[in-house]
Amino acid sequence: MSDFIVNESNFIIEDDLYESSFVPEGFMLPDGIVFGEKLDEAPSWELYLSEDLQFRLLVVKEALAEQWVDGHLIPQSALMPMELKDGVFYLLISPSSLKLQRLSQCRFNGSLRYAFSFYSALQHTRTLDAEHSLRDGIFFELYSVILPCYTLVPPVADRALFRNALRGKNDPELLLSSEEMGGSGGLAYASCLKDLRDHDYAVPKEQPLLESGEPVDDFFMGKVKVGQIITGPLCIRRQYQIFDTSTDYYVLLIDKLWGDALLHTTVLSRITLNTVPLNGRAVYVLTLPKRQALEALDDRSFGYDRHSMMDLAQAVRRTRAAVPQADLRDGLYVAKLGMILPLTFSAGSYDDGKVMWDIIQQGPFSSAPLMQDIAYDILSVARSSD
Numbered sequence: 414m415s416d417f418i419v420n421e422s423n424f425i426i427e428d429d430l431y432e433s434s435f436v437p438e439g440f441m442l443p444d445g446i447v448f449g450e451k452l453d454e455a456p457s458w459e460l461y462l463s464e465d466l467q468f469r470l471l472v473v474k475e476a477l478a479e480q481w482v483d484g485h486l487i488p489q490s491a492l493m494p495m496e497l498k499d500g501v502f503y504l505l506i507s508p509s510s511l512k513l514q515r516l517s518q519c520r521f522n523g524s525l526r527y528a529f530s531f532y533s534a535l536q537h538t539r540t541l542d543a544e545h546s547l548r549d550g551i552f553f554e555l556y557s558v559i560l561p562c563y564t565l566v567p568p569v570a571d572r573a574l575f576r577n578a579l580r581g582k583n584d585p586e587l588l589l590s591s592e593e594m595g596g597s598g599g600l601a602y603a604s605c606l607k608d609l610r611d612h613d614y615a616v617p618k619e620q621p622l623l624e625s626g627e628p629v630d631d632f633f634m635g636k637v638k639v640g641q642i643i644t645g646p647l648c649i650r651r652q653y654q655i656f657d658t659s660t661d662y663y664v665l666l667i668d669k670l671w672g673d674a675l676l677h678t679t680v681l682s683r684i685t686l687n688t689v690p691l692n693g694r695a696v697y698v699l700t701l702p703k704r705q706a707l708e709a710l711d712d713r714s715f716g717y718d719r720h721s722m723m724d725l726a727q728a729v730r731r732t733r734a735a736v737p738q739a740d741l742r743d744g745l746y747v748a749k750l751g752m753i754l755p756l757t758f759s760a761g762s763y764d765d766g767k768v769m770w771d772i773i774q775q776g777p778f779s780s781a782p783l784m785q786d787i788a789y790d791i792l793s794v795a796r797s798s799d
Contacts, residue, residue: 416668425625429753434451434459435459435497435504436495441593442493446468446470447463448459448465449466453518455549455562458471458474460514462509462780466506466509466779466781467779469508469513471737473505474721475501475502478502478561486541486558487553487556487558491593503550507553507554510717510721512554513554513555514551518552518572518704519531522713524714525712526648526713527714528575528578528614530701531575531647531650534552534554534657535574535624536600537557537642537645538561539696540642542561546561546568547574548566548574549562554703555661556660556661567590568708569587569589569590570598571591572594572604573587574603576608576699579612594793602621602645605719619651621654621656622654625644626643628640628642629664632698633700639657641658643657651668652668652756653665653668653754655707662700662701662702663700663701664698664700665701666695666698667686669688671697672697678758679735681750681752684750685697687699705748706746707745707746707748709743709744709745710743710746711742713775713777715777716779716780717774717776717777717779718779722773722783722791723794724748725769725795727794727795728746728748728752729765729795730743733765735752738760739759740757740765742766743756748758760764766792769791769796770792773792
């Protein structure tokens, strides 16, 4: 029995009235979103899925919401007040395609993108709150933050939390403190890469062009509130780099040579790319919304549903028409542009149906795998040359 480990974060009871839901199923918000199934709960918050499966809805008690805002973890504008039968609550809304979940439930499952998203949220959170335990926190991918719940759960080292998300479903939880792990707290980028290598992840050889904590004001040119920062890297490749931010936008840096090659095709010919100098080299910059997929097709984390999967199929068809010999298997999918940016332009012929079918089968999905008839319809769109 000495090896039996209990996750205390699931067993903290603050009062004896913790039985009924904060929000009844079927409750409708002013914008028409209807509450569906309750996914998870704790004494101070409850997580729901919307009836149409498009959103995750986090309802929190007023005191907890105020702590998050006072700690600058989330903007006041992200919280919607709700007058319910038990008092005032606050609502955070996330698209189902992005992660909004209890931190202890996070599992990377081989996705380097997911791992870097988690790392970036840790980095951002620790710039705002270096003290509180995050073991019972909530991972909120949209704003690249882990929201602490300020309970009596014993502190666990951030590196241990990262390793816990790397483990298999039957592996024990690592509960060591920072002192027990021989560190001073936080998770260094080098330590992150080492842990990923130890679990056979293909970590990037290139160094990130931007660092956690760097301001992003120059990239957005007034599009977001002043004072926002880079929280961490999400995808680092020779041709491009994607960075998470404290806003609901990503920063995409495109190598100038690759960007120029794309501009000579119809893949990027209709947009204007801004050039900035970074570390002695010129790169193109795009800022893109997190609510739409921006990811390498060979390292996916975005949760797809029937609509976003159909958008991807149309992007496959559109890109194939623009670059007939391109290899799309490791291309960069930019949903905002409706295109896949290929890394290789003349790789021969590939079956786009096979590429699409692998994604249809493997996901990840925002809520559930696609129905078979819908999957075949999406596949036919990707294969169509019309």
